Amino acid sequence: xxxxxxxxxxxxxxxxxxxxxxxxxxxxxxxxxxxxxxxxxxxxxxxxxxxxxxxxxxxxxxxxxxxxxxxxxxxxxxxxxxxxxxxxxxxxxxxxxxxxxxxxxxxxxxxxxxxxxxxxxxxxxxxxxxxxxxxxxxxxxxxxxxxxxxxxxxxxxxxxxxxxxxxxxxxxxxxxxxxxxxxxxxxxxxxxxxxxxxxxxxxxxxxxxxxxxxxxxxxxxxxxxxxxxxxxxxxxxxxxxxxxxxxxxxxxxxxxxxxxxxxxxxxxxxxxxxxxxxxxxxxxxxxxxxxxxxxxxxxxxxxxxxxxxxxxxxxxxxxxxxxxxxxxxxxxxxxxxxxxxxxxxxxxxxxxxxxxxxxxxxxxxxxxxxxxxxxxxxxxxxxxxxxxxxxxxxxxxxxxxxxxxxxxxxxxxxxxxxxxxxxxxxxxxxxxxxxxxxxxxxxxxxxxxxxxxxxxxxxxxxxxxxxxxxxxxxxxxxxxxxxxxxxxxxxxxxxxxxxxxxxxxxxxxxxxxxxxxxxxxxxxxxxxxxxxxxxxxxxxxxxxxxxxxxxxxxxxxxxxxxxxxxxxxxxxxxxxxxxxxxxxxxxxxxxxxxxxxxxxxx
Amino acid sequence: xxxxxxxxxxxxxxxxxxxxxxxxxxxxxxxxxxxxxxxxxxxxxxxxxxxxxxxxxxxxxxxxxxxxxxxxxxxxxxxxxxxxxxxxxxxxxxxxxxxxxxxxxxxxxxxxxxxxxxxxxxxxxxxxxxxxxxxxxxxxxxxxxxxxxxxxxxxxxxxxxxxxxxxxxxxxxxxxxxxxxxxxxxxxxxxxxxxxxxxxxxxxxxxxxxxxxxxxxxxxxxxxxxxxxxxxxxxxxxxxxxxxxxxxxxxxxxxxxxxxxxxxxxxxxxxxxxxxxxxxxxxxxxxxxxxxxxxxxxxxxxxxxxxxxxxxxxxxxxxxxxxxxxxxxxxxxxxxxxxxxxxxxxxxxx
Ligand SMILES: Cc1cc2nc3c(=O)[nH]c(=O)nc-3n(C[C@H](O)[C@H](O)[C@H](O)COP(=O)(O)OP(=O)(O)OC[C@H]3O[C@@H](n4cnc5c(N)ncnc54)[C@H](O)[C@@H]3O)c2cc1C
Ligand SMILES: Cc1ncc(C[n+]2csc(CCOP(=O)(O)OP(=O)(O)O)c2C)c(N)n1
Ligand code: SF4
Ligand code: SF4
Ligand code: SF4
Ligand SMILES: [Mg+2]
Numbered sequence: 001x002x003x004x005x006x007x008x009x010x011x012x013x014x015x016x017x018x019x020x021x022x023x024x025x026x027x028x029x030x031x032x033x034x035x036x037x038x039x040x041x042x043x044x045x046x047x048x049x050x051x052x053x054x055x056x057x058x059x060x061x062x063x064x065x066x067x068x069x070x071x072x073x074x075x076x077x078x079x080x081x082x083x084x085x086x087x088x089x090x091x092x093x094x095x096x097x098x099x100x101x102x103x104x105x106x107x108x109x110x111x112x113x114x115x116x117x118x119x120x121x122x123x124x125x126x127x128x129x130x131x132x133x134x135x136x137x138x139x140x141x142x143x144x145x146x147x148x149x150x151x152x153x154x155x156x157x158x159x160x161x162x163x164x165x166x167x168x169x170x171x172x173x174x175x176x177x178x179x180x181x182x183x184x185x186x187x188x189x190x191x192x193x194x195x196x197x198x199x200x201x202x203x204x205x206x207x208x209x210x211x212x213x214x215x216x217x218x219x220x221x222x223x224x225x226x227x228x229x230x231x232x233x234x235x236x237x238x239x240x241x242x243x244x245x246x247x248x249x250x251x252x253x254x255x256x257x258x259x260x261x262x263x264x265x266x267x268x269x270x271x272x273x274x275x276x277x278x279x280x281x282x283x284x285x286x287x288x289x290x291x292x293x294x295x296x297x298x299x300x301x302x303x304x305x306x307x308x309x310x311x312x313x314x315x316x317x318x319x320x321x322x323x324x325x326x327x328x329x330x331x332x333x334x335x336x337x338x339x340x341x342x343x344x345x346x347x348x349x350x351x352x353x354x355x356x357x358x359x360x361x362x363x364x365x366x367x368x369x370x371x372x373x374x375x376x377x378x379x380x381x382x383x384x385x386x387x388x389x390x391x392x393x394x395x396x397x398x399x400x401x402x403x404x405x406x407x408x409x410x411x412x413x414x415x416x417x418x419x420x421x422x423x424x425x426x427x428x429x430x431x432x433x434x435x436x437x438x439x440x441x442x443x444x445x446x447x448x449x450x451x452x453x454x455x456x457x458x459x460x461x462x463x464x465x466x467x468x469x470x471x472x473x474x475x476x477x478x479x480x481x482x483x484x485x486x487x488x489x490x491x492x493x494x495x496x497x498x499x500x501x502x503x504x505x506x507x508x509x510x511x512x513x514x515x516x517x518x519x520x521x522x523x524x525x526x527x528x529x530x531x532x533x534x535x536x537x538x539x540x541x542x543x544x545x546x547x548x549x550x551x552x553x554x555x556x557x558x559x560x561x562x563x564x565x566x567x568x569x570x571x572x573x574x575x576x577x578x579x580x581x582x583x584x585x586x587x588x589x590x591x592x593x594x595x596x597x598x599x600x601x602x
Numbered sequence: 603x604x605x606x607x608x609x610x611x612x613x614x615x616x617x618x619x620x621x622x623x624x625x626x627x628x629x630x631x632x633x634x635x636x637x638x639x640x641x642x643x644x645x646x647x648x649x650x651x652x653x654x655x656x657x658x659x660x661x662x663x664x665x666x667x668x669x670x671x672x673x674x675x676x677x678x679x680x681x682x683x684x685x686x687x688x689x690x691x692x693x694x695x696x697x698x699x700x701x702x703x704x705x706x707x708x709x710x711x712x713x714x715x716x717x718x719x720x721x722x723x724x725x726x727x728x729x730x731x732x733x734x735x736x737x738x739x740x741x742x743x744x745x746x747x748x749x750x751x752x753x754x755x756x757x758x759x760x761x762x763x764x765x766x767x768x769x770x771x772x773x774x775x776x777x778x779x780x781x782x783x784x785x786x787x788x789x790x791x792x793x794x795x796x797x798x799x800x801x802x803x804x805x806x807x808x809x810x811x812x813x814x815x816x817x818x819x820x821x822x823x824x825x826x827x828x829x830x831x832x833x834x835x836x837x838x839x840x841x842x843x844x845x846x847x848x849x850x851x852x853x854x855x856x857x858x859x860x861x862x863x864x865x866x867x868x869x870x871x872x873x874x875x876x877x878x879x880x881x882x883x884x885x886x887x888x889x890x891x892x893x894x895x896x897x898x899x900x901x902x903x904x905x906x907x908x909x910x911x912x913x914x915x916x917x918x919x920x921x922x923x924x925x926x927x928x929x930x931x932x933x934x935x936x937x938x939x940x941x942x943x944x945x946x947x948x949x950x951x952x
Contacts, residue, residue, distance in 0.1 A: 073613065074610040074611075074613060075610065438603075439603035439604070439636075440603065445604065446604065446606065446608070447608035447609070447610060449608075449609040449610075502637070502820075502824075502832050502833070503792060503832065503836075504637045504639065504642065504791075504792060504818070504820065504832055505641075505642045505645070505791070505792055505794070506636055506637045506638070506641055506642070508642075508645070509641050509642055509644070509645035510607070510631075510632070510641070512607050512608045512610060512611060513608075513610060513611060513612045514611075514612045514615070533612040533614065533615065534612070534614040549833075549836075550836060560610075560612055560613065562608050562610060564604070564608050565604070566604055566607065566608075569603065569604055569636060570632075570636045570637065570641070571636055571637065572635065572636045572637025572638075572820040573637070
């Protein structure tokens with residue numbers, strides 16, 4: 001293998017598993033260390049710069065970082081990355097003085113943002129400080145998009161949502177609420193320099209089953225129903241509720257039903273329990289609230305007697321998998337199962353809808369009637385029109401919408417300053433030794449053996465009695481500290497300098513997880529078979545040095561390195577050093593490191 | 603400074619026949635200087651004992667005084683241990699081994715501990731062919747007392763202090779052979795590929811097995827003019843051949859060229875394969891071994907690998923025809939066989 005090019009920022013970026021997995025690439029270990037140091041405001045700002053909604057995401061994020069966390073490769077559970085973010089948000093001081101200054105003198109460029117969900121708000125957050133004139137249009141009464149209309153208040157209190165949405169709306173942006181944009185042409189006609197479409201995936205899918213016509217009054221589309229609860233148009237539901245679907249929307253529907261009078265609330269899903277789309281924790285939360293999940297039940301018809309909905313019939317199936325792992329649901333042949341219901345909520349998915357975009361504006365639509373959008377620049381085939389969030393490639397989640405927003409803002413800034421939108425700015429990276437003295441590190445290198453701490457919950461009865469009572473209480477600072485200490489500091493990198501190495505094997509001997517081998521070089525596949533410990537996981541890189549005096553090379557399997565620093569402590573010549581690798585995705589108009597980073601380093 | 607090794611280990615660590623991973627053979631975190639050769643030898647001992655599937659409670663590790671003699675704390679944390687006085691490890695092992703022949707005795711010593719204050723004890727334990735493994739972590743100096751030249755320092759070798767050594771160095775392998783040792787090998791802390799099979803073979807050998815392991819002292823004796831530095835040893839080491847230890851019941855998978863290859867079956871059915879580099883050296887012949895050692899000494903090259911082995915070794919218990927059972931398992935009836943037996947003995951002496 002060729003010696004590893006550690007100057008390529010992507011090499012170490014990949015080693016920071018959580019940050020790499022995060023769509024917005026939030027510097028996770030950096031903020032976790034700040035939490036452990038009780039520097040909550042600094043920790044919050046590291047997040048705010050990267051993911052814009054730390055308090056919201058600390059409660060609701062889909063957390064793609066957690067399954068990626070290195071910790072799951074050496075023990076059972078990942079660091080509670082998401083809930084630590086909430087610790088920073090809950091314990092921070094005011095951040096008013098840390099927010100970017102908005103120039104009085106604008107740069108003359110006018111940008112329209114359609115929809116006020118997290119994607120559009122991120123674009124606004126990045127462009128307003130650069131002097132852009134921002135006009136936002138949204139058909140709801142306030143900003144936040146689905147974070148307001150869909151995510152129930154018992155998961156996300158309104159105050160938390162308002163606070164973080166308002167940091168952006170207060171940046172001098174012109175927001176027009178309660179306005180439906182029904183023609184993109186009319187927006188373009190206002191001569192904006194760029195238009196960003198962040199209208200989400202607002203259309204719920206339904207099931208057209210026999211009996212629906214007669215049952216219609218008691219059958220709702222999940223996302224419409226959740227919105228009407230959030231906007232207080234709906235305040236109650238029948239005692240017996242069937243929720244169809246196995247995603248997170250179904251989980252929010254059933255839990256909300258329990259709070260609005262539903263006593264016998266059931267989730268009924270076609271697929272096996274393990275294949276359900278909902279996150280494991282969402283399913284756990286629903287079951288904890290006394291909601292059974294019936295899996296392998298395919299809805300067949302609405303049973304209506306004398307004009308009144310009685311319930312539904314389901315066919316029992318079992319999942320079979322062919323050699324390629326493709327699943328088919330095969331009826332078991334048993335009798336149809338009848339379940340009583342007063343109301344039925346259909347939560348089987350949502351999709352995009354762009355009836356308001358004229359098809360002669362130079363915006364190409366594909367065969368699924370989705371706009372053709374570039375996955376790097378978020379530009380459509382009309383150079384002035386950009387898409388992001390759920391509107392770009394279908395329903396995802398908040399953090400993805402934020403990531404899109406940042407990139408679209410860069411594109412808009414490039415376009416408006418006459419530069420090439422494909423000329424993307426490189427990430428901002430620093431690499432700094434953590435050595436404080438002989439065998440002393442400026443990070444806490446000891447590895448805590450603690451198991452993941454559990455977030456305490458409000459008493460069940462109280463929670464079910466009040467739709468707005470937040471269920472999770474969050475970690476107290478003490479538990480937050482202990483959980484933060486579980487982080488392995490994967491951003492503190494092991495840097496190897498071959499000219500210093502005397503091949504004494506000290507690092508090989510001390511490494512608790514057998515990461516290091518000195519051996520003859522070879523092709524990767526073959527080399528992997530000769531390492532100190534099994535190294536099958538090819539998604540994790542090998543760090544290979546140049547030739548050493550004995551003609552061998554140092555090979556380090558990054559897979560289960562604990563970043564404990566022992567290799568560097570045991571190295572007599574400091575051929576190993578522990579260096580903090582800080583990686584920040586560059587935001588629109590940023591030539592200098594963002595404020596949070598300077599604060600964190602101070 | 604870290605005072606603990608993290609608890610986590612590689613999730614796919616191989617387990618041995620007892621179901622243990624290498625981690626079960628580790629000790630506390632080392633307090634030796636970073637880069638000390640002794641730590642690598644500790645690592646090799648861990649690997650050898652793990653791979654041989656020895657039950658940790660069946661091992662006793664004993665040592666004298668010195669950085670080298672501290673190392674038993676850093677390996678085999680679940681085994682018995684005795685850190686004795688300077689140079690006196692051999693007599694403590696002798697006592698222990700005589701009392702309980704069921705344990706594996708692993709003596710760890712330094713060149714100071716062995717070749718200076720402990721020279722007499724070393725000579726006699728070798729001569730008696732006590733069933734033990736005797737590892738010398740040989741750095742040519744007294745590391746623990748800040749690097750004075752030891753009796754194994756080569757003439758002309760210069761330590762960090764800066765003065766060339768005026769005395770000739772004691773060759774512990776030669777001495778051991780002269781004294782009657784039945785397994786003699788030399789190795790280098792920086793070459794686990796050679797050291798681990800040698801330790802395994804030494805453990806399986808019945809009788810006194812010496813491994814003289816050159817083990818650089820990074821702090822006091824690793825400068826370029828020292829003959830015990832990493833660099834010098836790497837440049838001047840010459841192996842007798844490669845040694846492969848094949849445990850009992852394991853299939854031999856490597857193809858050995860019969861011309862240069864020797865297979866030695868050990869008493870428990872395992873075997874050592876020796877693939878020789880040097881045709882003239884016969885490791886099963888003491889005279890040939892001594893000659894080879896002398897040849898290399900005159901060439902200023904460091905002979906490593908298996909140097910001598912007596913295939914017909916009879917260890918001390920066999921020679922003395924001692925009790926087959928450890929003394930602590932003997933009952934009153936065994937020790938006081940009664941009047942009848944006493945009368946028989948007396949009668950036989952009349
Ligand atoms: C029930 C439910 C629960 C969810 N829970 C989570 C969760 O816990 N965590 C998570 O990360 N994600 C969750 N999501 C997904 C998340 O809400 C979305 O992925 C995210 O909000 C998408 O952001 P966006 O900016 O693309 O669009 P949206 O948030 O959908 O915002 C679009 C906005 O545009 C408005 N709009 C649409 N069309 C027009 C128009 N023509 N004119 C004017 N305004 C218009 C909409 O009303 C809306 O206000 C959930 C989704 C649902 C349905
Ligand atoms: C009876 C006695 N004499 C002298 C000493 C001082 N002393 C401690 S260690 C040592 C030499 C150790 O050298 P070596 O055995 O080579 O061990 P190393 O530290 O080099 O591994 C000496 C002389 C002592 N501890 N006890
Ligand atoms: S241990 Fe910490 S830095 Fe490493 S992946 Fe997990 S949260 Fe991220
Ligand atoms: S930091 Fe060094 S010693 Fe620790 S696990 Fe990683 S490679 Fe091994
Ligand atoms: S002084 Fe020398 S022998 Fe002792 S621990 Fe340090 S390097 Fe090893
Ligand atoms: Mg010594």
